[in-house]
Amino acid sequence: MPDYQGGNRLLDALPSSERDALLRDARIEHLVRRQPLLAPGSLPGDVSFPISALVSIVVVFENGETNEVGVVGREGFVPVEHALGVQAVQRTAFCQVAGETVHVGVAAFRAAIEQRGELFGLVQRSIGARLFAAEQLVGCNITHSLRERCARWLLMTRDRVGENEFPLTHDFLAMMLGVRRASVTEIAGELQEEGAIKYQRGLVTITDEAKLAQRACECYAAITTEFERVLTEGRRNTNHGRS
Amino acid sequence: MPDYQGGNRLLDALPSSERDALLRDARIEHLVRRQPLLAPGSLPGDVSFPISALVSIVVVFENGETNEVGVVGREGFVPVEHALGVQAVQRTAFCQVAGETVHVGVAAFRAAIEQRGELFGLVQRSIGARLFAAEQLVGCNITHSLRERCARWLLMTRDRVGENEFPLTHDFLAMMLGVRRASVTEIAGELQEEGAIKYQRGLVTITDEAKLAQRACECYAAITTEFERVLTEGRRNTNHGRS
DNA sequence: AGGACGCTGTACGGAAACGGACGGACGACA
DNA sequence: TGTCGTCCGTCCGTTTCCGTACAGCGTCCT
Numbered sequence A, B: 001m002p003d004y005q006g007g008n009r010l011l012d013a014l015p016s017s018e019r020d021a022l023l024r025d026a027r028i029e030h031l032v033r034r035q036p037l038l039a040p041g042s043l044p045g046d047v048s049f050p051i052s053a054l055v056s057i058v059v060v061f062e063n064g065e066t067n068e069v070g071v072v073g074r075e076g077f078v079p080v081e082h083a084l085g086v087q088a089v090q091r092t093a094f095c096q097v098a099g100e101t102v103h104v105g106v107a108a109f110r111a112a113i114e115q116r117g118e119l120f121g122l123v124q125r126s127i128g129a130r131l132f133a134a135e136q137l138v139g140c141n142i143t144h145s146l147r148e149r150c151a152r153w154l155l156m157t158r159d160r161v162g163e164n165e166f167p168l169t170h171d172f173l174a175m176m177l178g179v180r181r182a183s184v185t186e187i188a189g190e191l192q193e194e195g196a197i198k199y200q201r202g203l204v205t206i207t208d209e210a211k212l213a214q215r216a217c218e219c220y221a222a223i224t225t226e227f228e229r230v231l232t233e234g235r236r237n238t239n240h241g242r243s
Numbered sequence C: 001a002g003g004a005c006g007c008t009g010t011a012c013g014g015a016a017a018c019g020g021a022c023g024g025a026c027g028a029c030a
Numbered sequence D: 001t002g003t004c005g006t007c008c009g010t011c012c013g014t015t016t017c018c019g020t021a022c023a024g025c026g027t028c029c030t
Helices: A016-022 A106-114 A118-143 A146-161 A170-177 A181-193 A209-215 A218-232 B016-023 B106-114 B118-143 B146-161 B170-177 B181-193 B209-215 B218-232
Strands: A027-031 A036-038 A046-050 A054-060 A066-072 A092-097 A099-105 A165-167 A197-199 A203-206 B027-031 B036-038 B046-050 B054-060 B066-072 B092-097 B099-105 B165-167 B197-199 B203-206
Touching (some): A016 A106, A016 A118, A054 A146, A066 A092, A066 A118, A066 A146, A066 A170, A092 A146, A106 A118, A118 A146, A118 A218, A118 B054, A118 B066, A146 A181, A146 A203, A146 A218, B016 B106, B016 B118, B046 B054, B046 B106, B066 B170, B092 B146, B099 B106, B118 B146, B118 B218, B146 B170, B146 B203, B146 B209, B146 B218, B170 B181, B181 B197
Antiparallel strands (some): A054 A066, A054 A092, A165 A203, B027 B099, B036 B092, B054 B066, B165 B203, B197 B203
């Protein structure tokens, strides 16, 4: 593939030979906001490595309520099911912030994993981080206030898209956090009042990251640290080849 | 190992030759209530496959609040980190209901995985189910009432220990669900009133499973189904060997 | 028997967030 | 320039669960 210039941290951590092999028949796609990626029962033919796009993984309950349960940006890939040999995806996922992703065919992805090189270890550890994050959020949603979770969400999103400004409506954020739109409006108003963020009709800007981080719960740091650890943990440690 | 008679569903799904190899130097251990298994930063030397024991995985927040974020019984193993090549465990885990587990050394476990037989596929898919469950609980904790979550928890625990009766105090259940002890007492009183369960000083009995299931949220069925699917998905589908 | 401890029941005020609704403001588009 | 749809601010009564406290009751120990 000629036009991949880096951007996905998982891909960028690969030795170039391995990356070239994996990306031979890959292509870059532009995802638009709200574009669906996964639906329950589906089995997509591609594995996506976001570059600038942001993907939300949500659970849709019987009564129609929808909660975000995971988020994947340039630090990961989607769906993990293809790396775990699970035969059907049971979640819903869609593009939350428009941008580019690298699409790799399932066959190529699996073949590359079978090489047991860097990719295998990275993918495995990245799944570990995904699990860690999900578990953290299980506790977070029970223990931390909406205000804390709201700040955490904004920071996590910022990190993944790599921009301090991104499109976001109160309505959407409310859905992600599983709360009322009006509650988000209140909190967002406070955060704006305090100078941490700025709102303008569907566009947020993080104006004071440190201030926002103060208001976020510890889960932000925990999840960030874990992803960092997992992505930078060198090849030395992945003893998955021959023992 | 002479004395493993079956009981862990993961181990029991293995071809006997593979199981024998994995369990050559394994031993059965009895875990007592509250016995710690994992602590943040630790790296246990064994992988445990519960038979009758039940293991809780919890997150401990800075303020000391503790929430259960995962649970492992005879359908799984702990810690998943050893299967994912993650170098340090970041969670706390302990025995919640006393019972037996099969302990396998890390080296033997990794070597067995390297064989790329059934174990590898089962472990991978089981991690998929763990992730699915965690994600489900992220949404559950936001969306569903305490009453629903309480019923769900009791059923999930019942399934994993394989008994309708097990030791449990309101206090402990409150910690697991991340709520007040008094709230649990209220809900438990209702459920008892309705004939779904029975309480006697630290011992619960599920007297009417169907009734309890009615009162549980959909997450119970979702998680149960997913584990079932993943454990019974035949070898035919795990194309992880040579492609 | 007497006490200590652990477990359960209950009560009260308060905080957080809900459900639902209404109105205003901004921007796009005809 | 007017209109319409989207997005944001606010309000009110209600529910759920919290924090805290206290009292009763079983079990075990001495």
